[in-house]
Amino acid sequence: xxxxxxxxxxxxxxxxxxxxxxxxxxxxxxxxxxxxxxxxxxxxxxxxxxxxxxxxxxxxxxxxxxxxxxxxxxxxxxxxxxxxxxxxxxxxxxxxxxxxxxxxxxxxxxxxxxxxxxxxxxxxxxxxxxxxxxxxxxxxxxxxxxxxxxxxxxxxxxxxxxxxxxxxxxxxxxxxxxxxxxxxxxxxxxxxxxxxxxxxxxxxxxxxxxxxxxxxxxxxxxxxxxxxxxxxxxxxxxxxxxxxxxxxxxxxxxxxxxxxxxxxxxxxxxxxxxxxxxxxxxxxx
Numbered sequence: 001x002x003x004x005x006x007x008x009x010x011x012x013x014x015x016x017x018x019x020x021x022x023x024x025x026x027x028x029x030x031x032x033x034x035x036x037x038x039x040x041x042x043x044x045x046x047x048x049x050x051x052x053x054x055x056x057x058x059x060x061x062x063x064x065x066x067x068x069x070x071x072x073x074x075x076x077x078x079x080x081x082x083x084x085x086x087x088x089x090x091x092x093x094x095x096x097x098x099x100x101x102x103x104x105x106x107x108x109x110x111x112x113x114x115x116x117x118x119x120x121x122x123x124x125x126x127x128x129x130x131x132x133x134x135x136x137x138x139x140x141x142x143x144x145x146x147x148x149x150x151x152x153x154x155x156x157x158x159x160x161x162x163x164x165x166x167x168x169x170x171x172x173x174x175x176x177x178x179x180x181x182x183x184x185x186x187x188x189x190x191x192x193x194x195x196x197x198x199x200x201x202x203x204x205x206x207x208x209x210x211x212x213x214x215x216x217x218x219x220x221x222x223x224x225x226x227x228x229x230x231x232x233x234x235x236x237x238x239x240x241x242x243x244x245x246x247x248x249x250x251x252x253x254x255x256x257x258x259x260x261x262x263x264x265x266x267x268x269x270x271x272x273x274x275x276x277x278x279x280x281x282x283x284x285x
Contacts, residue, residue, distance in 0.1 A: 006050040008280040009155050013068045016163040017043050023170050027085035035078055065151045066139050068159035080206040083173035090175040095211055099257045107249050107256030108177035112184045121188035124250045125197045127243025131219050134237055138222035146229045154225040156277055161221035161269040165214035173208030177252045213254045216262030219244050224270040
């Protein structure tokens with residue numbers, strides 16, 4: 001890891017900002033032009049940051065390598081307007097047809113109806129909430145146990161999964177079952193984790209960001225990245241990663257095919273990371 005020049009994670013962010021900037025720019029709308037301008041400013045700032053010496057240690061080095069993932073909540077907020085600059089409406093009807101073809105039913109409705117016990121609902125909603133700990137936890141694990149190079153690998157894997165999902169959201173918006181189906185009722189809806197998770201989504205969700213599930217893609221890619229560095233932490237995270245994947249469908253946040261596609265994205269990002277990083281690092285000065 002040399003001291004100056006863009007890192008592989010920098011190239012990844014630049015590529016995402018450029019791609020979504022083009023999507024926004026070609027809409028020729030005020031909203032689209034504003035998003036494209038912000039992305040251009042962001043790209044300039046990344047090039048400037050890359051020209052500085054790489055921090056030698058500590059939190060500044062951690063943030064320098066982890067910032068692509070730290071940016072994803074901010075980039076998520078722009079997706080609701082961005083995914084409507086070229087299309088009006090959402091492709092839920094298409095995805096629901098895929099759901100029927102793949103599973104023979106709408107999993108988001110039948111899963112919670114099949115087993116609506118409070119303890120099971122709370123366990124899966126806790127799993128869903130663990131997303132906020134698994135993703136940064138994977139980065140901290142890599143950095144503490146294996147150092148900055150491992151952190152860069154983990155960041156690249158997770159950010160790649162996020163950005164693939166975000167690009168899909170930008171051009172193929174799917175609202176998700178939370179907007180199409182009634183909320184879970186009865187015993188399964190009586191728990192504290194249920195209330196917490198649903199309140200978070202009500203206050204901070206961007207419509208049109210269901211397919212593929214970025215929660216599943218980011219969590220599973222973070223889990224896989226952790227397994228590359230620490231088998232012990234990998235197995236500690238296992239029940240949370242699995243319950244999150246199930247919880248996205250049980251809680252009616254995603255269609256079953258959203259979660260399946262998110263898992264495919266995570267596996268692909270994990271497998272592609274070593275090759276992509278080698279190729280991108282060949283561009284460094």
